Amino acid sequence: MGHETEESWRGRGQFQRIVHEHADEHPRRWAMLIVVSLGMLLSLTSWMTATAIGPELQLRWSLTSSQVGWLTTIVQLGFVIGTALGAILNLADVLPSKTYFAISALLAAASNAFLLTANGFDDALPARFLTGFFLAGVYPPGMKMVSTWFHSARGLAIGTVVGALTVGKATPYLLKAIGGTSTTAVIGGGSITGLVAAFLVASTYRDGPYPFPSRPFEWNRVGRLLRHRETMLATGGYLGHMWELYAMWTWISAFLFAAAAGVVSDTIIDLVVFGTIAAGALGCVLGGIAADRIGRHRVVNLAMAISGSCCLSAGFLFHAPFALLVCLTWIWGFFVVADSAQFSALVTEVAPQDSVGTALMLQTSLGFLLTMVTIQAVPAIVGAVDWQWAFTFLALGPMCGICSILLLARR
Secondary structure: OOOOHHHHHHHHHHHHHHHHHHOOOOOHHHHHHHHHHHHHHHOOOOOHHHHHHHHHHHHHOOOOHHHHHHHHHHHHHHHHHHHHHHOOOOOHHOHHHHHHHHHHHHHHHHHHHHHOOOOOHHHHHHHHHHHHHOOOOOOHHHHHHHHHOOOOOOOHHHHHHHHHHHHHHHHHHHHHHOOOOHHHHHHHHHHHHHHHHHHHHHHHHOOOOOOOOOOOOOHHHHHHHHHHHHHHHHHHHHHHHHHHHHHHHHHHHHHHHHHHHOOOOHHHHHHHHHHHHHHHHHHHHHHHHHHHHOOOEEEEHHHHHHHHHHHHHHHOOOHHHHHHHHHHHHHHHHHHHHHHHHHHHOOOOOOHHHHHHHHHHHHHHHHHHHHHHHHHHHHHHHHHOOOOHHHHHHHHHHHHHHHHHHHHHHH
């Protein structure tokens, strides 16, 4: 592709725009968006089951704060290895997306169910690792699947899918609020929804009228993407976003418990945490609509600027009335993930079109690898400065992400 002329790129771009606009008129596109989004929501429920019941497991198994953090970090590690392996083997570009998604959702649900048989921390880690490993076959393929149905509204489509993913990750807190102290309700609920997701996608999904070209396996495909400047700049923005996102999602519950100890009930705090994470679903959808209209780079930079400001503001409002702290966390939850889908949409647009699935795998693998650092860093920072200022350092991520996207916008 490096020797193609600018005129050939423009001509091909004009042809693609015509095809894309036609594809966006297909009458089944909304039904397929619902199928993929619902499948994503149901399958991703198993991601944070152990995180939601972390305090209960800590008491039952006498865990340290660091070990509680590892119940989430090990899921990230499994996801990183799963996406890295998928990228190296080009699985998202070689295998049919529907098959890859459905089998992965089924195996992730089974892995999550193993947590019910765990007798301690050492038993829980393998189950959590495998859950993340198999969910690697759900998230990137799902974004690629909806992209075959949308182009002019791709930001909205991927935003809706990531919004569904966000609700899925918040759902364990809702299950906990409903089921009380029962860990079985949270873990079992996460596995049952995953089984439903696998059946739903396998039985109803079909690729859209604008599929990505399929190519045979290439060992050097990842290396080619690492040298592709636009793909790496979009990924750089995503890394800044991920520096903040999962550390906030993982520890916002502990932060609120520390700030509101004795002021409100545990159930209220669980509902607030559910609202904080679930608010991101609305952020993803509205962010997608805005990105399709005013440009992805503007939306992601605005979202990172606001969420970074929330990182800094959390410490100042730590002792404020609880209602005010709830408002901050819900605003933060809205913007902290409103940009997530747009980084993926950027990659589907700027990466070589025969490597979109691998590019999404690579992007998410690097992003989730970074989350392991910040998730584990928070307890160490708490030990030094207490919970009040524990989130301040997360603002570094949005700052770096904005710089990367500004460089991409110039190109």
